[in-house]
Amino acid sequence: MPLRSQRSLHRPSAGDHQPPEPRVPSHHSQEFSQTRQRSLSLSRSDRERRPQTFEEPVPPLPHGFNTRPSIDETDHRVLKKSFESRLASTRTSTEVEQDRHRRPSVSHASVNPISEQTESATKQRVFIHSLQHFHSVGIGSSTSAGDLIAVCEKEGVLDGWAGIGSWMVWEISQDFGMERPVRDFEQLADVQASWLKDKTVNYFLLKKSTIAGLLSRSTIPSTAPTHSGYIEWESKRGKWSKRWLRLKENGLYISKRDNGRDETLLCSLSNFDAYYITRSQRSPKPFPFAVKSTDNLSFFENTADYMHNLSCSEKDGQVWIEKILTARSFVLHEERQVLFNPRIPSTQNGLGASLSRSGTRKTVGGRQQQPFLALPPSDVFQPGSLLSQPGP
Incomplete structure (x- = not known):
């Protein structure tokens, strides 16, 4: 009985029309079937290796245009442009206006913004006369105490308050x-730089004081003030000692006796100032006061050098406070001229307006200026010699 040819494992699709296989002899049927299976497996592997490409469907052309079997890119652009023009002609004016409003409008200000360089100022609370009243004021890096008072007066915050003296800004430590x-003339940013960052309990207080006239810019002395006397000095916490204190050469010097043999520098007024004590503490004299640094505590290796507590009688204490404050004003005037001189506007070349070039000097009457030194004669050889004779 002859062998029948094996069927292929590949299922033909419905659209494929394969011609009927020719009948082969029985002795060649097995060899023919093996050859066909090998060719089908090779064609299937080649089909899997080939990358499959998917072409995007071409959108149909609008109605009313005659399509051709083949069209190039130039004709396609012409057809697309004519289609858009025909579509735009069919739209009403109302639809065009609505579409225009839907589009986001780009202004020139958003494309090219003009940024003004202004000084960064932070809003801070400034208390007035007591902690029950405050006012928020912007304080920048160059805002002085006088600027703060001027702003509060302009806004009418300081009207109607009772008191003696003039308004002053006080640092409450x-x-x-x-x-x-x-x-x-002091800048408030420098005062805030000395405050401890982990303790946000310090603030500025505006109140009237009779000492305002003593610390004004017009009353700064032309020479450094001096003063001396016995005071009580807290050498250690709770330990007070009687010492001779002398104010001279923009500093405070302390010694055991008034002869000044063992005199040592207690502090320099370049970075120290006088403070009133507001917290009650034990002191041998009725008027305690302190001399504290205006720098941050982190600048000191020994924290005992950061502040010095002193005490004396009330009469002597008021004199000491005034003398130290006046000496501190003198030091600021001598060492920090930037606090007193107005800002010089710079020109385009970066030079100050005070710099100028002197004009060129011109000769009067066209005369040539005579030299200051007597020049030797042009003939350096002795008259009558062979070298002095002119050449042929």
């Missing part, structure tokens, strides 16, 4: 229990 008046 709650972490140490003391306060001091801030001069009108």
Whole structure:
């Protein structure tokens, strides 16, 4: 009985029309079937290796245009342009206006913004006369105490308050229990730089004071003030000693006796100022006051050098406070001229307006200026010699 040819494992699709296989002899049927299976497996592997490409469907052309079997890119652009023009002609004016409003409008200001360089100022609370009243004021890096008072007066915050003296800004140092008046030319940012960052208890207070006239810019002395006397000095915490204190050469010097043999520098007024004590503490004399640094505590290796507590009688204490504050104003005037000189506007070349070039000097009457030194004669050889004779 002859062998029948094996069927292929590949299922033909419905659209494929394969011609009927020719009948082969029985002795060649097995060899023919093996050859066909091998060719089908090879064609299937080649089909899997080939990358499959998917072409995007071409959108149909609008109605009313005659399509051709083949069209190039130029004709396609022409047809597309004519289709858009025909579509735009069919739209009404109302639809065009609505589409125009839907589009986002780009202004020139958003494309090319003009940024003004302004000084960065932070809003801070400034208390007035007591902690019950405050006012928010912007304080920048160059805002002085006088600027703060001028802003508050302009806004009418300081009207109707009772008191004696003029308005002053006071630094309230709650972490140490003391306060001091801030001069009108001092910058508030420098005062805040000395505060401890982890203790946000310090603040500025506006109140009237009779000491405002002493610390004004017009009353700064032309020479450094001096003063001396016995005071009580807290050498250690709770230990007070009687010492001779002398104010001279922009510094405070302390010694055991008034002869000044063992005199040592207690502090320099370049970075120290006088403070009133507001927190009650034990002291041998009725009027305690302190001399504290205006720098941050982190600048000191020994924290005992950061602040010095003193005490004396009330009469002598008021004199000491005034002398130290006046000496501090003198030091600021001598060492920090930037606080007193107005800002010089710079020109385009970066030079100040005070710099100028002197004009060129011109000769009067066209005369040539005579030299200051007598020049030798042009003939350097002795008259009558062979070298002095002119050449042929």
